[in-house]
Amino acid sequence: MGPKRGGEEIPPPNRRRNDLFVRAARREAVERVPVWYMRQAGRYDPLYHALKGERDLLTASRDVETAVRITLLPVDRLGVDAAILYADILTPIAGAGFDVRFIEGKGPVIDPPVRGDEDVARLRAFAPERVSFVGEILSALRDAPVPVIGFAGAPFTVASYLLEGGATREFRRTKAAYLSAPAFWHELLEALVDLTVDYLTYQARSGADVLMLFDSWVGALSPWDYEQYVLPYVRRLFQGLRRENPGHVLVYYPGVSSGELLPLLSDLSVDVLGVDWRVPLSEAAVRTRGRFVLQGNYDPSWLLAPENLLEAYAERVLEEGEQTPGHIFNVGHGLFPEVDLGKLKHLTDFVRTTSAARRRAQAKGGSP
Amino acid sequence: MGPKRGGEEIPPPNRRRNDLFVRAARREAVERVPVWYMRQAGRYDPLYHALKGERDLLTASRDVETAVRITLLPVDRLGVDAAILYADILTPIAGAGFDVRFIEGKGPVIDPPVRGDEDVARLRAFAPERVSFVGEILSALRDAPVPVIGFAGAPFTVASYLLEGGATREFRRTKAAYLSAPAFWHELLEALVDLTVDYLTYQARSGADVLMLFDSWVGALSPWDYEQYVLPYVRRLFQGLRRENPGHVLVYYPGVSSGELLPLLSDLSVDVLGVDWRVPLSEAAVRTRGRFVLQGNYDPSWLLAPENLLEAYAERVLEEGEQTPGHIFNVGHGLFPEVDLGKLKHLTDFVRTTSAARRRAQAKGGSP
Numbered sequence: 178m179g180p181k182r183g184g185e186e187i188p189p190p191n192r193r194r195n196d197l198f199v200r201a202a203r204r205e206a207v208e209r210v211p212v213w214y215m216r217q218a219g220r221y222d223p224l225y226h227a228l229k230g231e232r233d234l235l236t237a238s239r240d241v242e243t244a245v246r247i248t249l250l251p252v253d254r255l256g257v258d259a260a261i262l263y264a265d266i267l268t269p270i271a272g273a274g275f276d277v278r279f280i281e282g283k284g285p286v287i288d289p290p291v292r293g294d295e296d297v298a299r300l301r302a303f304a305p306e307r308v309s310f311v312g313e314i315l316s317a318l319r320d321a322p323v324p325v326i327g328f329a330g331a332p333f334t335v336a337s338y339l340l341e342g343g344a345t346r347e348f349r350r351t352k353a354a355y356l357s358a359p360a361f362w363h364e365l366l367e368a369l370v371d372l373t374v375d376y377l378t379y380q381a382r383s384g385a386d387v388l389m390l391f392d393s394w395v396g397a398l399s400p401w402d403y404e405q406y407v408l409p410y411v412r413r414l415f416q417g418l419r420r421e422n423p424g425h426v427l428v429y430y431p432g433v434s435s436g437e438l439l440p441l442l443s444d445l446s447v448d449v450l451g452v453d454w455r456v457p458l459s460e461a462a463v464r465t466r467g468r469f470v471l472q473g474n475y476d477p478s479w480l481l482a483p484e485n486l487l488e489a490y491a492e493r494v495l496e497e498g499e500q501t502p503g504h505i506f507n508v509g510h511g512l513f514p515e516v517d518l519g520k521l522k523h524l525t526d527f528v529r530t531t532s533a534a535r536r537r538a539q540a541k542g543g544s545p
Numbered sequence: 546m547g548p549k550r551g552g553e554e555i556p557p558p559n560r561r562r563n564d565l566f567v568r569a570a571r572r573e574a575v576e577r578v579p580v581w582y583m584r585q586a587g588r589y590d591p592l593y594h595a596l597k598g599e600r601d602l603l604t605a606s607r608d609v610e611t612a613v614r615i616t617l618l619p620v621d622r623l624g625v626d627a628a629i630l631y632a633d634i635l636t637p638i639a640g641a642g643f644d645v646r647f648i649e650g651k652g653p654v655i656d657p658p659v660r661g662d663e664d665v666a667r668l669r670a671f672a673p674e675r676v677s678f679v680g681e682i683l684s685a686l687r688d689a690p691v692p693v694i695g696f697a698g699a700p701f702t703v704a705s706y707l708l709e710g711g712a713t714r715e716f717r718r719t720k721a722a723y724l725s726a727p728a729f730w731h732e733l734l735e736a737l738v739d740l741t742v743d744y745l746t747y748q749a750r751s752g753a754d755v756l757m758l759f760d761s762w763v764g765a766l767s768p769w770d771y772e773q774y775v776l777p778y779v780r781r782l783f784q785g786l787r788r789e790n791p792g793h794v795l796v797y798y799p800g801v802s803s804g805e806l807l808p809l810l811s812d813l814s815v816d817v818l819g820v821d822w823r824v825p826l827s828e829a830a831v832r833t834r835g836r837f838v839l840q841g842n843y844d845p846s847w848l849l850a851p852e853n854l855l856e857a858y859a860e861r862v863l864e865e866g867e868q869t870p871g872h873i874f875n876v877g878h879g880l881f882p883e884v885d886l887g888k889l890k891h892l893t894d895f896v897r898t899t900s901a902a903r904r905r906a907q908a909k910g911g912s913p
Contacts (some may be wrong), residue, residue, distance in 0.1 A: 346714070349846055349883060356850035396802070399822040399844055401861065434764070434802040437823045454767040455805045476767055478717055482724035493769065515717060 190424065191386055194322040198259040199386060202426040202448045202470055204503050209533035210495060211258035212525055213326075215477075216511030217251040218263055222518055224250060233279040235271055238264045241313045248314065252323055254518065255525045259324050259387065262380070264311055266330030266391055267338060269376045273303040275339070283343065290342035290350075291365070300368040305379030315383035326428075327385025329377050331392035332369040332414065333407045334432070339365070348397045355406040366410045374417035381422045388418055389428040396434030396453075403438050415446045428472065433510055439464035453509035454479075458497035470503035477508040480516050480524065487520065488527050495532050499539075506532070558792065559754055562690040566627040567754060570794040570816045570838055572871050577901035578863060579626035580893055581694075582845075584879030585619040586631055590886055592618060601647040603639055606632045609681045616682065620691055622886065623893045627692050627755065630748070632679055634698030634759055635706060637744045641671040643707070651711065658710035658718075659733070668736040673747035683751035694796075695753025697745050699760035700737040700782065701775045702800070707733070716765045723774040734778045742785035749790045756786055757796040764802030764821075771806050783814045796840065801878055807832035821877035826865035838871035845876040848884050848892065855888065856895050863900050867907075874900070 193199075197211040219225055228247050229237045238244045244263040251257050267285050271277040275296075278286050291297075305312070318325045330338075337351040338344075345351075355362040377388045395407060411429065418427055430451025431438055442450060443466045450469040452461045454476035461471055474497065479490045491506075498504025506528050512521070561567075565579040587593060596615050597605045606612045612631040619625050635653050639645040643664075646654050659665075673680070686693045698706075705719040706712075713719075723730040745756045763775060779797065786795055798819025799806055810818060811834045818837040820829045822844035829839055842865065847858045859874075866872025874896050880889070 347846070347881065349849065349881070352844075352846040353849040356847065356854060396823070400825065401858075402844075434823065436805055437825075437828075455764070455802065457768065457805075460805075476720075476770075478715070478720040479724070481717065481721040486724060490769075513715065513717070 187382060188319075188384065191319055191321075191325075191384060193324050193386070195258055196324060198324045198505065199426055201503055201505055202387070202428070204470060207503075207536075209529060209536055210498060210504050210506050212506040212528045213257040213259040213261070214251070214255075214508050214512050214521070216513075217255065217257060217261065218247045219512050220514040221512055221516035221521065222250065222254060224254070234265050235268065235277060235279065238268065238314075239310045241310050241317060244310070244314045245317045248318060248325070249321060252321070255522055256529070257323070257525060259326050260318065260321055261326040261389075262311065262314060262318075262328060262385065264314075264328075266328070266335060266393075268308055268311065269303060269305075269329065269372060270300075270335060270339065272308040273299050273372070275299070285338060286343040287338055288342060291336075291339040294361070294364065296339070297361075297364050297368050300365075300372055303372050303375075305376050308376075311376075312379060312383035315380055315385050319384045324386040324426075325384060326387040326389050327377060327380030327383075328389040328391060329373045329380075331390045331395065331429075331431075332366045332373065332410045333395045333398075334391065334393045335369055335373075336362075336365055337394055348394065352398075352402070355402070359406075362406065366407075370410050370414045370417070373414055374421065377418055378421040381425050385425075387426040387428060388422060389430065390414065391430050391432065392435075393430075393432040395431050396436075396438065398438075400437050400441060404441050408441055412445060419446045430472070436461070436464075443468045449505060451507070451509075455509075458494065458504060459500040462501040467502050470505060471498065471501045472505040473507045473509045474498070474504075475506065475508045477510055477512055477516065480512075480520050484520065484523055487524055488531075491524060491528055492531060495528065495535065499535070555750060556687075556752065559687055559689075559693070559752060561692050561754070563626055564692060566692045566873065567794055569871055569873055570755070570796070572838060575871075575904075577897060577904055578866060578872050578874050580874040580896045581625040581627040581629070582619070582623075582876050582880050582889070584881075585623065585625055585629065586615045587880050588882040589880055589884035589889065590618065590622060592622070602633050603636065603645060603647065606636065606682075607678045609678050609685065612678070612682045613685045616686060616693070617689060620689070623890055624897070625691070625893060627694055628686065628689055629694040629757075630679065630682060630686075630696060630753065632682075632696075634696070634703060634761075636676055636679065637671060637673075637697065637740060638668075638703060638707065640676040641667050641740070643667070653706060654711040655706055656710060659704075659707040662729070662732065664707070665729075665732050665736045668733075668740055671740050671743075673744050676744075679744075680747060680751035683748055683753050687752045692754040692794075693752060694755040694757050695745060695748030695751075696757040696759060697741045697748075699758045699763065699797075699799075700734045700741065700778045701763045701766075702759065702761045703737055703741075704730075704733055705762055716762065720766075720770070723770070727774075730774065734775075738778050738782045738785070741782055742789065745786055746789040749793050753793075755794040755796060756790060757798065758782065759798050759800065760803075761798075761800040764800050764804075764806065766806075768805050768809060772809050776809055780813060787814045798840070804829070804832070811836045817873060819875070819877075823877075826862065826872065827868040830869040835870050838873060839866065839869045840873040841875040841877045842866070842872075843874065843876045845878055845880055845884065848880075848888050852888065852891055855892055856899075859892060859896055860899060863896070863903065867903070 428449040436456035796817040804824035
C-alpha cells in the first residue's frame with residue numbers, strides 16, 4: 178500500500194527498464210539523449226491503421242486493449258525512450274458532453290461551439306471518472322518498459338477549439354473573446370485549469386510518469402496578450418499539478434511559433450519545456466535563463482530529406498542541445514502520414530548512437 | 546523627358562502631396578508616424594465589394610479603372626499615408642500562363658501545380674508586358690496624393706503556391722523540394738528572382754514609389770533552412786532591384802512567425818523591414834542591428850477589441866517603435882472581412898494624432 182494524500186491511495190512509482198527520459202528531465206546524468214516523437218503512435222505506420230481500423234481517434238482510444246497496443250507500438254517499432262497515452266487533447270471535452278468529431282482533412286470539429294456560461298458549467302461538471310478508459314489504459318501500461326507520458330491540452334488551445342468550433346489559422350473568435358469578453362474568458366479558462374489539473378492528476382494516479390501540457394496554438398499570440406490572458410492560467414495549472422503530483426515530471430509545450438513567449442516562461446513550475454524548429458536550442462536556453470531541460474527542435478519535414486541530410490540536421494540539433502541544461506530529442510510538431518517508417522527508425526538509431534558517442538567522447542575530454 | 550538607363554526612358558519621380566511614408570523610410574525627419582494597412586483595399590469595406598462586384602481579385606484587377614479606384618479607396622476612407630497597387634502576389638504567375646483561381650474560403654489554387662523543368666521555362670518566358678494592366682494602373686496613379694506601393698510575392702512564398710498548388714499550413718512539398726531536389730529548387734528560385742526583378746522594375750518605371758516584397762510564409766522555416774535555401778535568392782533579388790531602381794524605397798516583409806530569421810537579414814539591401822505582432826519592435830531592432838526602419842507590429846485581431854483597448858495597443862506599438870531607427874505603423878498580417886470600418890478609421894486617426902503629439906512633446910524635451 179502506498180502513501181495517502183487527500184484520503185486517496187497513491188500508487189507507488191513505476192519501475193521502468195528504461196528510465197532515461199525521467200532522468201534527463203530531472204537533470205540527472207544520462208548516457209545519451211532520450212528520444213521520442215510527437216504523434217509517434219500515428220498515421221505513418223501501417224500497423225497503427227490496422228489496429229485503429231475505421232474508427233476515429235476518440236472511438237479507438239475508448240477501446241482499452243487497442244489503445245494500450247497503439248501506445249506501445251512506437252516503442253517496439255522505433256525504440257523510442259517514452260510512450261505517450263493514446264488519446265486526444267479533446268478527450269476530456271468529449272467526456273464533458275461536448276459533441277467532438279474528427280473529420281478527415283479538417284481535424285476536430287466541436288458542434289455547437291461554446292458560446293456562454295452554460296457551457297462553462299458543463300466543463301465544471303466534468304470528473305475524470307467520465308473518461309475512465311484513460312485510467313484503464315494507463316493502469317495497463319504499468320509494466321511498460323519506458324516511461325509513459327500522460328497529457329492534456331492547455332487552456333488556451335482547448336479554449337480555441339471550443340470557441341472556434343474547430344481548427345483555425347487566425348483565432349479571431351478566441352482573440353475576440355479575451356479582448357471583448359474578458360469576464361467570460363476568465364470563467365472559461367478557470368474552468369479549464371481546474372478540469373485539467375483534475376484530469377492530469379487522475380492520469381498520474383493511474384500510472385503516468387510524466388504530465389505534459391500541449392499549448393499547440395498559443396504561438397499565434399503576441400507576448401503582451403500571452404502574458405495577460407494566458408500565462409496566469411498556465412502558471413496556476415502547473416502550481417496545482419506540482420502540489421498534487423510532487424514526484425512527477427511536468428512538461429509544457431507552447432507549440433509552434435512560440436519563441437517570442439519563452440522569456441515569459443522562465444518562472445513556470447515545470448521541468449521540461451518544448452521548443453519548435455524555429456528557435457535554436459541555445460537561444461531558447463538563453464531566453465529561459467537555463468531553467469529548463471528542453472525538448473524538441475527537429476522539423477518533422479526534415480524526415481523528407483535523404484538520409485545523409487536528415488542525419489546532418491539531427492547532429493546540429495544535438496550540438497545545440499549540448500548548450501542547454503538538458504535535451505530530449507523530439508520533433509517540433511506532430512509526425513505526419515507521409516513520414517517513412519524506415520527513415521524514422523534510421524533517425525532514431527542515429528540519435529541514439531550519435532548522442533551516446535558524443536557523451537562518451539566528452540566524458541574523455543576529447544571532441545566527439 | 547527624364548534620364549535614360551539601359552536605353553529606356555525613366556519617368557521623373559512622382560511628387561506626392563503627402564510623402565510622409567517615403568521620408569520615414571529614408572529616415573528623414575517626420576512629424577508623425579506614417580500609417581497604412583496590409584489589405585487595406587479589401588473585404589471589410591462595402592464600397593470595395595461594390596467596385597469589385599462578383600469578379601475574383603485577378604479579374605477585377607485587370608479592369609484598370611476599377612483597380613485604380615480600389616487602390617485609392619482607403620486613402621479617401623481612412624486617410625492612410627500610402628496606397629498599394631490592387632493586384633495579387635500571383636498576378637505575374639497567372640501572367641506566365643499558370644491557371645490561378647481564387648476559391649472562396651480556400652484562397653488561390655494553382656492547378657496543375659509546378660512539377661518540373663518545363664514549368665520553370667514558362668516562368669523564364671514571362672515578360673512584364675504580359676500584365677500590362679499593372680503598368681496602366683500605376684501610370685494612372687501618378688497623380689495620387691500619397692506614395693504608391695508596388696509589390697510582388699517573394700520567391701519562397703510564390704514557389705510554395707506553385708509547388709503545393711495552393712495554401713498550406715505545413716509546406717511539405719515545398720520543403721521536400723529544397724531538401725530532396727535542390728538543383729530543381731535552385732532553377733525554380735533563380736527563375737522567380739529574375740522574373741520578380743523585372744516585374745518590380747516594370748512597376749517602378751510605371752510609377753510605383755515603393756517596391757515591396759511579401760514573403761508571407763517563410764516564417765515556417767528554421768533559420769538553418771532559410772539561410773541555405775531562401776536567403777541567397779532574397780539577397781540577389783534586392784541587389785538587382787537596387788541596381789535597377791536606385792532611387793526607390795525597398796521593403797521586405799518576411800511575414801508571420803519570422804522573428805527568428807531577423808538576425809540573418811541585417812545585411813539585406815532594403816530600407817524597411819516588416820515585423821509581425823509576435824516580436825516587440827525594440828527586440829526586432831536589436832536583432833537587425835538597427836539597420837532598418839521597421840513596419841508593422843499591430844495584430845489585426847486587436848481591431849476586434851473595444852476602442853479604448855485598441856488604442857492602448859496602438860500606444861504600446863508606437864512606444865516600441867520609438868526605440869527603433871524608424872517606424873511605419875501597419876498590421877502584421879492582412880485586414881480581414883470582419884474588421885469594422887469605423888474602428889479602423891478610429892485607429893488610423895488615433896495613430897495620426899497620438900504619434901504627432903508624442904513627436905511634438907519629444908521635440909520640446911517633455912514626456913509625451
